[in-house]
Amino acid sequence: MVDPAVLAKRARDIVGSDHIQTGAAAAAFAVDGIAPGVLASPGSEEDVSRLLAAAEELEAAVAPWGGGTKMGLGAPPRRLDLVLSLARLNRVVDHEPADLTATFQAGMPLAAVQAHLKPKAQFLALDPPFGARATIGGILAANASGPSRLGYGTARDLVIAVRVVHADGTVTKGGAKVVKNVTGYDMNKLYIGSLGTLGILTEATFRLYPLPVAEETSLCAFPTLEAAGTAVAEILGSSLVPRAVELLSAGAAEMVAAPAGLPWAGGQVGLAVMIVSVPEAVRAQLNDVAKFCRGAGSTADHVMTGAAHTACWEAIREFPGPSAPRSLVLKGSVPLTRVPELMSRGVGLAGQRHLPCQAVAEAGSGIVRLYADALPAPPERTADYVETVRGVAAELGGHLVVLEAPLAVKRRVDVWGPVGKALRLMQGLKTQFDPKGILNPGRFVGGI
Amino acid sequence: MERQRKARLAAALRAIVGQDGVITEEDELRVYECDGLTIFKALPELVVLPRTAEQVEAAVRLCYRERVPVVPRGAGTGLSGGALALEGGVLIGLNRMSHILEVDVPNHRAVVQAGMVNVWLTNKIAGDNFYYAPDPASQTACTIGGNVAENAGGVHTLKYGVTTNHVLGLEIVLPDGEVVEFGGKALDPPGYDLTGVFVGSEGTFGICTAVTLRILPKPEAVKTLMGVFETIDDASNTVSAIVAAGIIPACLEMMDSLSIQAVEQGIRAGLPTDAGAVLLVELDGPRAEVEALLPPISRLMRQNKVREIRIAKDEAERLLLWKGRKAAFAAMGQISPDCYLQDAVIPRTRLPQILHEIAVLSREYGLRVANVFHAGDGNLHPMILYDGRNEAELHRAEELGGKIMQRCIELGGSITGEHGVGREKRDYMPLMYTEADLEAMRKVRQVFNPDGLMNPGKIFPTSKSCVEVGAGGRDRIGYRPHRLEVMGLAQRF
Numbered sequence: 001m002v003d004p005a006v007l008a009k010r011a012r013d014i015v016g017s018d019h020i021q022t023g024a025a026a027a028a029f030a031v032d033g034i035a036p037g038v039l040a041s042p043g044s045e046e047d048v049s050r051l052l053a054a055a056e057e058l059e060a061a062v063a064p065w066g067g068g069t070k071m072g073l074g075a076p077p078r079r080l081d082l083v084l085s086l087a088r089l090n091r092v093v094d095h096e097p098a099d100l101t102a103t104f105q106a107g108m109p110l111a112a113v114q115a116h117l118k119p120k121a122q123f124l125a126l127d128p129p130f131g132a133r134a135t136i137g138g139i140l141a142a143n144a145s146g147p148s149r150l151g152y153g154t155a156r157d158l159v160i161a162v163r164v165v166h167a168d169g170t171v172t173k174g175g176a177k178v179v180k181n182v183t184g185y186d187m188n189k190l191y192i193g194s195l196g197t198l199g200i201l202t203e204a205t206f207r208l209y210p211l212p213v214a215e216e217t218s219l220c221a222f223p224t225l226e227a228a229g230t231a232v233a234e235i236l237g238s239s240l241v242p243r244a245v246e247l248l249s250a251g252a253a254e255m256v257a258a259p260a261g262l263p264w265a266g267g268q269v270g271l272a273v274m275i276v277s278v279p280e281a282v283r284a285q286l287n288d289v290a291k292f293c294r295g296a297g298s299t300a301d302h303v304m305t306g307a308a309h310t311a312c313w314e315a316i317r318e319f320p321g322p323s324a325p326r327s328l329v330l331k332g333s334v335p336l337t338r339v340p341e342l343m344s345r346g347v348g349l350a351g352q353r354h355l356p357c358q359a360v361a362e363a364g365s366g367i368v369r370l371y372a373d374a375l376p377a378p379p380e381r382t383a384d385y386v387e388t389v390r391g392v393a394a395e396l397g398g399h400l401v402v403l404e405a406p407l408a409v410k411r412r413v414d415v416w417g418p419v420g421k422a423l424r425l426m427q428g429l430k431t432q433f434d435p436k437g438i439l440n441p442g443r444f445v446g447g448i
Numbered sequence: 449m450e451r452q453r454k455a456r457l458a459a460a461l462r463a464i465v466g467q468d469g470v471i472t473e474e475d476e477l478r479v480y481e482c483d484g485l486t487i488f489k490a491l492p493e494l495v496v497l498p499r500t501a502e503q504v505e506a507a508v509r510l511c512y513r514e515r516v517p518v519v520p521r522g523a524g525t526g527l528s529g530g531a532l533a534l535e536g537g538v539l540i541g542l543n544r545m546s547h548i549l550e551v552d553v554p555n556h557r558a559v560v561q562a563g564m565v566n567v568w569l570t571n572k573i574a575g576d577n578f579y580y581a582p583d584p585a586s587q588t589a590c591t592i593g594g595n596v597a598e599n600a601g602g603v604h605t606l607k608y609g610v611t612t613n614h615v616l617g618l619e620i621v622l623p624d625g626e627v628v629e630f631g632g633k634a635l636d637p638p639g640y641d642l643t644g645v646f647v648g649s650e651g652t653f654g655i656c657t658a659v660t661l662r663i664l665p666k667p668e669a670v671k672t673l674m675g676v677f678e679t680i681d682d683a684s685n686t687v688s689a690i691v692a693a694g695i696i697p698a699c700l701e702m703m704d705s706l707s708i709q710a711v712e713q714g715i716r717a718g719l720p721t722d723a724g725a726v727l728l729v730e731l732d733g734p735r736a737e738v739e740a741l742l743p744p745i746s747r748l749m750r751q752n753k754v755r756e757i758r759i760a761k762d763e764a765e766r767l768l769l770w771k772g773r774k775a776a777f778a779a780m781g782q783i784s785p786d787c788y789l790q791d792a793v794i795p796r797t798r799l800p801q802i803l804h805e806i807a808v809l810s811r812e813y814g815l816r817v818a819n820v821f822h823a824g825d826g827n828l829h830p831m832i833l834y835d836g837r838n839e840a841e842l843h844r845a846e847e848l849g850g851k852i853m854q855r856c857i858e859l860g861g862s863i864t865g866e867h868g869v870g871r872e873k874r875d876y877m878p879l880m881y882t883e884a885d886l887e888a889m890r891k892v893r894q895v896f897n898p899d900g901l902m903n904p905g906k907i908f909p910t911s912k913s914c915v916e917v918g919a920g921g922r923d924r925i926g927y928r929p930h931r932l933e934v935m936g937l938a939q940r941f
Contacts, residue, residue, distance in 0.1 A: 188644075
């Protein structure tokens, strides 16, 4: 551990005393119970660079902090001296509406990004959870995404350039502010999803999309996940172009239907399909969706527009909502056809362990999120659940990551799961980019 | 390599791949001395043609032990000299590894060997009403492994993205012979995105032997229309207007008057030779959507003084509209002895500006420049026409090429949108990236390829201090079109 007084002095010289916190104020930024001695809020990329150079010299462990919405992601840090808040780096760097590109600083909240783009009828096609507070840098570091990834992909598809401050303070860029570029290695991919372990993102340039002219949603009820899964396969295999296809376990479907003002028969699972296009094509596609659903045995079909449509997707994106307990969140990823099975087994195995659990799946992308209330259960039981579901995901041809869990559970499981022989290369990258291991040490795969 | 050592190496490689899998004779090696950019040449000392991933692994292990450079090669259609054995050594041709290993339609995935030809996958799954989206112009010849190495584009990238957006998993033989797998059928594998980092690494990180791809259901409808314009400004403004209207067509392709004239002297695709530009727009998706978007696109064309709009009524007419565009590059041979093709990118809004600047530079240098480009994503392919027999003209062409590239970067662009850096543009890298930017890239290479034995001499500038703009000698430009290109049946970009 680095002497907080020494670190605080160095940081104060760089960002000024107004932008430094120590003691209890810094401790509020603890990561998995490990409190930093110092919190620094740089006001510029140059500040970030100088802070990191100082940290590396002192061998102080650094955790970058955006909106703080994903600090539960990753293993508990091995050590932590300095939290580097990107909150002040929150500006629009440039926006070329006619090029459909824009550059934002890393600390800018996604909600502010969308508010900036809306007057030009454009948007950034990312809809991760915690949309109100999540920042650009945090979303990229975690490679967070939401239901609309089916239509637009994830950050790895939308980011065209980044600026990064490396562990020694060096600043580099990756990519270019054009939508097509193969000059040199695709460095953007390296940083996206690296959880701040290779460098700290200071800005990112995105390709944007025009806001859709019309969007509507069909929410269908099914007696079983298998039946709903049949409808999903039909829809995905057709020439329909849904922007999002979500499967909801029975309890989840009820929780999504309520804010949308829809009646929901108990025990019915849900299938939500969002169509985005010109109005005539939205209607034609929703008719086809309804046909596929009826053919697969749906028991109810609700078409939503306007406020109900918005409320439905907000409920899915922010599931299970601020008031419900969400102490354990798992993200499984499997081939598309195995989604219903991972959902039902994930919920079933939780039930056997008396963990109340709901499943929400991006069925068009093979992503299954399991939300369980694990706080009342002993951590051993929850850890056993995680390992068992991970085994199921592997059996189905995929993998599983713990997005959020009580600390006692995180200490008992590998939150990331195995990465195979590729770990050697990943460790090599870490050594090259952060030889002293100051960036988020211990939080990433294989102890990186 | 001395003769004895070469013979020993050849024998050891034959033990791995069989008698017919090793090429040692110079006349046969000549086939492998260049790629689609025929002016850079380097003769490999041996060529190995493995049939399995295990054979690739064994061959690479052997070369690593012997400290022999290795260069992977697909179909050799690349346009940046990326598959050249610049330091001699062993070239590993993946063409015999051309199998589709698995088609998994319900999961929207296919697993193919690296040497599989791009279009074969689409042909194979057409009956299921699926296709593989990235469609580089050379798709009837180029291999998936080469597409992965170069992060190949195509004409439909505006809507569907490039190779990296469709590759989900890779099986790789690292330069030391170790086999690793990244990703797979399931999305978001934990850890660094090594699949994403590998795509576009131009064969410098290892040899990919198998690739897991995303396949897509075919769109319900496709509509192609062509606008004929008096000036290239009107056509460019139409592109901006379409994008501003919130429409993202599957592609937006443009040709200028010189390209049109060349095409009509060659294959006669029915383009009006007095036009300033033609703009090709293709829409695809649900029928109702495509039908609804046609009228606004026609209206935007009319608002920008279009002279004539042609809409393809059927597939035959659609292919006719495309024919001229596809033949454009090869047609340059009709109007000029030599042609220097470039691949630069600018932000879409800078299109009119860069075209004006290219026209001014063209007059200044006394050389004609034809323009054919992917207008939707700002990917230019200026073609500088010159006579290589005239030494002074050759030098002017080179200098002009460098000027254009420099201006593209000054306008916020990139030196290559889809062809790659390879041998051709390695010394231009410092125009775009700082030494620190390049150093970060070298660190990644250091992890994958610490000994530098895998595809040496590519991507990175040969000398840190030397930025050659428009330099490179006579061998950097020449190009001879294939007969299929002249006929408008195949194209290079």
